[in-house]
Amino acid sequence: MRLGLKQDKGQAFPIYVVVVAGLLFAAFAFFAVGMASATRSTAQGAADAAALAAATDARDHLKPGLSLGLLKREDWEKLLKGELLDLEGACGAASAFAGENHASLQSCSVVLPRFEASVKTDKAVGESVVPGTSTMHGTADAAAVIEPRCRLGDDPVDPGDGDDPPPGDDEDDDEPKPFDLKCKGGDVTFDPLNPDPWRELAKLLFSVRLVD
Known part of the structure; x- marks a missing residue:
């Protein structure tokens, strides 16, 4: 009986080793999956930041040579669509x-x-125990958009006798008049003679967000 017990113990030991080795491999494999997930998360965060940075940079810069105070109505319509932003x-x-x-x-x-x-x-x-992870880099894609928040108002802020045309329509005006921009969240009054810095105005005119 004692001899049989020793034999049973001897047969069980290899099984124990195999089970422990399997558990260790599974633990290392799960650790590798976690490392891969973290790398993927880093990649996605970097892609999101890159796309947002591209859109924000474009929003914050006008095409070279543009003067806000000299823009006609048709120019403002293009500007509010993003067509006069500098993408370089x-x-x-x-x-x-x-x-x-x-x-x-x-x-x-x-x-x-x-x-x-x-x-x-x-x-x-x-x-890791997973082959190929030593040379596996995380990759990701992202996209962002610039969305207009404003449109031109119908009339200048100071219409005088009520017959003045919208900003930029009267070629004989000696001095451009302030005018309203109808924006989400409230109107913005733009004074061509005293314009705010473009970067500050751009934040009111356009929103930037990630999209699928």
Whole structure:
């Protein structure tokens, strides 16, 4: 009987080793999955930041040479659609923000009102029991849009005798008049003779947000 008991113990030990080894492998595999998930999260955060940075940079810059005080009504209609924004620095801003989030910009495209960015993380997932993770980098895509928040009002703020045309329509005006911009959340009065800095005005005229 004692001999049989020793034999049973000897047979059980290899099974125990196999079970423990399997549990350890599963634990390391779950750890690898967690590392991969964290890398993916880093990539998505970097892509979101890059897309938002591209759209924000475009919103904050007008095409070179534009003077807000000299714009005619038709120019304001284009401006409020985003057509007079300067897009040249958008992808540069996207690249800079991707770098700040530990990733590199792989591609960037701008077709108003949409800004798209693709990134790859600087660091790989790392060594693990899962083959290939040492060279596996996180990748992600994101897109942001610029959305107009305002439109031109129908009349100047100071219409005088009531016969004055909307801003920019009267070529004989010696001095441009302030006028209203009808915006979500409330009207904005723009004074061509004393314009706010464009970056401040742009925040009122346009919103920037991520999209699918």
